[in-house]
Amino acid sequence: EAGVTQSPTHLIKTRGQQATLRCSPISGHTSVYWYQQALGLGLQFLLWYDEGEERNRGNFPPRFSGRQFPNYSSELNVNALELEDSALYLCASSLALVSSGSNEQFFGPGTRLTVL
Amino acid sequence: AQSVSQHNHHVILSEAASLELGCNYSYGGTVNLFWYVQYPGQHLQLLLKYFSGDPLVKGIKGFEAEFIKSKFSFNLRKPSVQWSDTAEYFCAVSPTSGGSYIPTFGRGTSLIVHP
Numbered sequence: 001e002a003g004v005t006q007s008p009t010h011l012i013k014t015r016g017q018q019a020t021l022r023c024s025p026i027s028g029h030t031s032v033y034w035y036q037q038a039l040g041l042g043l044q045f046l047l048w049y050d051e052g053e054e055r056n057r058g059n060f061p062p063r064f065s066g067r068q069f070p071n072y073s074s075e076l077n078v079n080a081l082e083l084e085d086s087a088l089y090l091c092a093s094s095l096a097l098v099s100s101g102s103n104e105q106f107f108g109p110g111t112r113l114t115v116l
Numbered sequence: 117a118q119s120v121s122q123h124n125h126h127v128i129l130s131e132a133a134s135l136e137l138g139c140n141y142s143y144g145g146t147v148n149l150f151w152y153v154q155y156p157g158q159h160l161q162l163l164l165k166y167f168s169g170d171p172l173v174k175g176i177k178g179f180e181a182e183f184i185k186s187k188f189s190f191n192l193r194k195p196s197v198q199w200s201d202t203a204e205y206f207c208a209v210s211p212t213s214g215g216s217y218i219p220t221f222g223r224g225t226s227l228i229v230h231p
Binding site: 003004033035040041042043044045048056058090092104105106107108109110 | 159165222223
């Protein structure tokens with residue numbers, strides 16, 4: 001069974017540009033989560049999509065946005081890039097939203113974004 | 117909102133030493149608890165999880181964790197570490213009610229095991 005895939009592996013941009021990161025979840029998973037992993041800060045939650053809808057977002061400015069497509073893949077867009085956006089961006093997927101919150105997340109390898 | 121605290125940011129051990137990594141959380145309701153591991157050059161993977169039942173849970177590679185509800189803790193343990201356990205370890209907590217089931221992660225603990 002294929003795991004969560006992310007592309008590109010590395011992305012280098014300059015300040016002010018826009019970045020688009022992509023994620024394909026495990027087959028059968030409808031929820032996709034995006035996290036930012038900056039050095040020494042652990043994983044900071046960015047966005048959660050389920051069944052094509054944005055369900056929750058973390059404490060990030062509106063220039064971080066995304067969407068989920070009908071095939072459950074997802075895009076994360078970061079506009080007006082700033083130097084501090086340099087980080088590893090992780091995507092995770094899980095089975096359908098359940099009331100217990102017992103969703104085990106499966107992570108992709110991440111996209112390393114460097115802003116110069 | 118919940119928060120997770122991992123007390124040890126960096127741990128250095130020799131092979132065969134015992135390991136205990138601390139994890140405390142703050143949240144008033146019931147939670148699911150996770151430990152994830154990130155080996156060098158690999159992606160994050162689940163080590164073990166607690167949803168309900170026996171508070172002592174066993175995971176892969178000889179790891180175990182104990183949920184102590186009264187202390188809001190979920191410490192990770194391994195009796196004898198190996199060089200291959202060198203990795204970054206993350207504790208995560210997810211509420212089971214209230215509408216937001218997003219796990220909150222701790223800042224991680226970097227473990228280095230010397231051969």
